[in-house]
Amino acid sequence: MSKSKKMTSEKRMFLSFILNFVFTIFEFIGGLLTGSIALMSDSVHDFGDSISIGVAIFLEKKSKKKPDFKYTYGYYRFSLLGGLISSIILIIGSTIVIYRAIERLFNPEPLLDPQLLVIFAVIGVVVNGLAAYNASKGTSANEKVISLHLLEDVFGWVALLITAILINVFDVHILDVLLSLLFSLYIIIHVIRNLKGIMEIFLEKAPSSPKISEINNELLKNRDVLDIHHVHYWTLEGSIPIITFHAVVSEDKTAEEIHDIQNEIHETLKTLGIDHMTVQIEFSGLDCLSEDCDDIEVKEKHHHHH
Numbered sequence: 043m044s045k046s047k048k049m050t051s052e053k054r055m056f057l058s059f060i061l062n063f064v065f066t067i068f069e070f071i072g073g074l075l076t077g078s079i080a081l082m083s084d085s086v087h088d089f090g091d092s093i094s095i096g097v098a099i100f101l102e103k104k105s106k107k108k109p110d111f112k113y114t115y116g117y118y119r120f121s122l123l124g125g126l127i128s129s130i131i132l133i134i135g136s137t138i139v140i141y142r143a144i145e146r147l148f149n150p151e152p153l154l155d156p157q158l159l160v161i162f163a164v165i166g167v168v169v170n171g172l173a174a175y176n177a178s179k180g181t182s183a184n185e186k187v188i189s190l191h192l193l194e195d196v197f198g199w200v201a202l203l204i205t206a207i208l209i210n211v212f213d214v215h216i217l218d219v220l221l222s223l224l225f226s227l228y229i230i231i232h233v234i235r236n237l238k239g240i241m242e243i244f245l246e247k248a249p250s251s252p253k254i255s256e257i258n259n260e261l262l263k264n265r266d267v268l269d270i271h272h273v274h275y276w277t278l279e280g281s282i283p284i285i286t287f288h289a290v291v292s293e294d295k296t297a298e299e300i301h302d303i304q305n306e307i308h309e310t311l312k313t314l315g316i317d318h319m320t321v322q323i324e325f326s327g328l329d330c331l332s333e334d335c336d337d338i339e340v341k342e343k344h345h346h347h348h
Contacts, residue, residue, distance in 0.1 A: 059095040072162040077154035079222035088134035097124030118279040129237045136226040147152045163203035170195045226245040246276040286320040291327040
């Protein structure tokens with residue numbers, strides 16, 4: 043990728059961040075002026091998106107840093123940390139909005155200025171539409187995620203515009219409260235789902251694909267590989283799988299043959315989408331040096347090399 047394209051990518055992301063952050067403040071003020079809980083709840087959502095975009099911009103440069111003695115696997119997990127922070131902020135903000143909305147349900151209050159809410163909603167559709175269109179031109183993973191976030195915001199603003207029109211026509215102010223509850227519940231469900239994925243990665247849960255049993259079966263197609271054990275399989279940030287394991291070969295193999303076996307193992311793993319691997323070669327008839335090498339059973343039938 044050329045330097046000019048990189049600059050274009052960063053400028054697009056920065057423009058999306060500025061639009062989103064400024065509009066979050068605009069929404070918050072609009073919520074206060076109109077008395078709309080729905081507008082306030084959407085400002086919480088946009089604030090979370092602003093954090094996500096800001097983190098994505100920071101990581102666009104940070105993730106390019108090579109591994110060092112401080113972070114030997116690189117800086118990929120900084121994106122998870124940013125996702126964790128923005129998720130916590132969204133849950134706290136949405137919980138506050140839900141509390142206020144339930145309070146308003148039991149003590150109904152008319153909107154301070156329903157006509158002004160329509161104006162804010164129209165501006166919201168236009169500004170968020172432009173931001174989503176700007177982000178949709180991007181090709182990087184970060185830009186695609188941002189584009190999806192902003193597209194969701196456009197649909198949210200369209201819903202708010204329709205609600206604002208209905209409130210002005212039929213004078214049913216409780217629609218604002220109901221919409222805020224829907225917005226907030228949607229945000230919380232969405233965030234909890236993402237948070238679950240983030241925590242699974244932090245706790246180093248094995249990726250769902252390819253499965254360890256599938257990896258084991260593919261490696262054992264090599265007749266020189268007698269057994270696979272002591273498998274450790276995780277991901278750095280959700281899309282970069284890492285695996286370490288012991289591979290048992292016959293004790294009569296020469297150094298050149300072992301080298302060829304290792305190359306074949308690496309090629310097999312690469313075809314499965316695993317580029318980061320550490321393989322320890324062991325010889326049949328000898329015990330594994332690791333005390334816990336039998337902790338994970340990777341085969342369909344119970345079998346070990348001991």
